[in-house]
Amino acid sequence: MPNGQLEHANISVTDPERSAALLIDMLGWKERWRGPSMKYGRSVHVGDSKTYLALYTGSHVSGGYEKGNPLNHIAFVVDDLDAAEKVVADHGLTPFGHDDYEPGRRFYFFDWDGIEFEVVSYE
Known part of the structure; x- marks a missing residue:
């Protein structure tokens, strides 16, 4: 049976530098990486050595996404949930939906374009 992992996701944002x-x-x-992209736009790629998010923009990207169309959320695992929440707030975003159930604690936030993110810690 093959074994795989997510290599990257490409999402459209209005300001890739801010999201990065x-x-x-x-x-x-x-x-x-950063540079010109297909479809007349540009991208900034942020991540680690194995996984990244491609943050794409172009003149046709307007943000204002609705939850669930087509993406419900993107989730990240962190080792310090409180520190991650502070970073989110320091960037002017509002954490919500705090929960603590097996297997970990979590919160959610919407970015400036309406994309929902989940942040979870298993520590």
């Missing part, structure tokens, strides 16, 4: 700064601060990631 949040993810770098919250997750300890680094910028892997």
Whole structure:
């Protein structure tokens, strides 16, 4: 049976530099690449050595996404949930939906474009 892992996700955002700064601060990631993209836009890739998010924008990207169309949320695992929540708040975003059930604690937030993220800690 094959074995795999998620390599990257490509999401459309209105300001990839702003989104990259949040993810770098919250997750300890680094910028892997930036440049022109297909479809007349540009991308900033942030992540670690194996996994990343491609943050894409172009003149046709307007944000204002509705939850669940088509994405419900993107989830990240962190080792310090309280520190991650502080980073989110420091970037002017509002954490919500705090919960603590097996297998870990978590909270959610919407970014500036309406994309929902979940942050979870199993510590």
